[in-house]
Amino acid sequence: MKEEIIIAGFGGQGVLSMGKILAYSGIMQGQEVTWMPSYGPEMRGGTANVTVILSDKKISSPILSNFDTAIILNQQSMDKFEEQVKPGGLLIYDPNGITRHPQRKDITVCSIDAVDISAELGNSKAYNMVVLGAYLSKKKVVEHENVIKGLKKSLPERHHNLIPMNEEAIQVGMNKIVVLNTI
């Protein structure tokens, strides 16, 4: 098993921490992982992206030019990464703020209305967990119990009271994903 994922959106959406939870979930599953962020003078509102690789074998390059899965959370990232999904791959996006929707027919395309869903849950900070749930419903790369373990490892202990809320957000994301194109 090898899964190469790009998660891309605005700084402040929780892109990097979502990648970190996924990477930690992989470790809990006994996988090799790398988490490679774009870094720079980025801040809330700027672009942020992270490449996460989960694999049964040793991982060589952390820098990739195409991906099994792209999780896209703003228009700039759509413009950049839609074409970098491998044929037969998966693209998940949040339609909020997207003006040009994905065109590709050779990949699976799904949407998750995570802004509205997290607002309904009463916690906009759970946004990235809703997206993570949507992803995990399509790609079962890590067992559910390892995701929860990964979540615990990623969160400082003082925030462990938030784990049930995050778990719920993941669950809702799993249920509310919409498939737009299948191959």
Place this chain on the structure above:
Amino acid sequence: MVKQKINMAEYILMKGNEAIAISAIRNGCDGYFGYPITPQSEVMETLMAEEPWDSTGMVVLQAESETSSINMLYGGASCGKRVMTSSSSPGISLMAEGLSYLAGAELPCLVVNVVRGGPGLGTIQPGQGDYFQACKGGGHGDYKMIVLAPNSAQEMYDFVDLGFELAFKYRNPALILSDGVIGQMMEKVELRPMKPRWTEEEIIKMSPWATTGKTPDRKQNVLTSLALDAAVHEALNHRLIEKYKQMEEEDVRFENYLCEDADHMIVAYGSMARVCENTVDLARKEGIKLGLLRPITLFPYPTKEIQRLVPQLKTIMSVELSAGQMVEDIRLAVNGKIPVNFYGRLGGIVPSPEEVLEAFKKEINK
């Protein structure tokens, strides 16, 4: 959050920079002196968060500049302490004078350079343009540093201990030449068993040259890089040369990936070696017999390993995030016997495995 990392006996997800900091604490480092600069600021951030002065007694100090921090290393090293600093390219330039003095006074220390693009203030994105600075001097005079090039967070962790070991073996500065990719990337890291800091008695025993306080049974220890008597100074130079020769005999490290049946070979270190491993796999799928040599020590350089492989090879290509620096050492090793090509990206751009493969094919089809 970081503080709990120290006691967990399992794999931890860590940035390369965090691994440097955690490893320093766990490997008996006595003091860290640094000044923040992207992309290595997490080293001191992590050290400050861990508060090792309460656990191991390690000193962590933010100096007023890089010039100051390297001179703090000179002081700590003179006392036989395991001292280190970290910075990124422009900061290392500021330390160049101090590094030359440390090498001249034969003092062990560990310096970490998480390289960014240059010259000048450059870019904060990754680069490998400090190869010359690390391996060919940087500071003035005839000196060498032991240069280690990690390619994973685990090696960032392991090379702190290895760097100190080699620095003390040779009484010479050791440098970890990393880059923005390895520093910023998170991977799982296994924490090795903890090593305590040396006691004063151990330091006196292991480093009899250190300025630990004169006792009636020995002459005073003088540590200096200054010798006004020409003959004395030439003797120092020769002693250094002997040391560098010994490093070349005993401490060359490299990794050889699918080279034994290879027709062509890429040589790459650090983050580029990771990228090029994928390139080799892609080439092999197309039936091209490509291998990868990854120098782990950049000084001493795996010259002999390159020379061993030359007879079976048609070409070698050096792949670097520079305008072509390590390629010169490959050309020296090959000595004109086969073509040595070069591919590099600059400005903080890291090429993908496919891009390297394309560049490689272009060269061999010329």
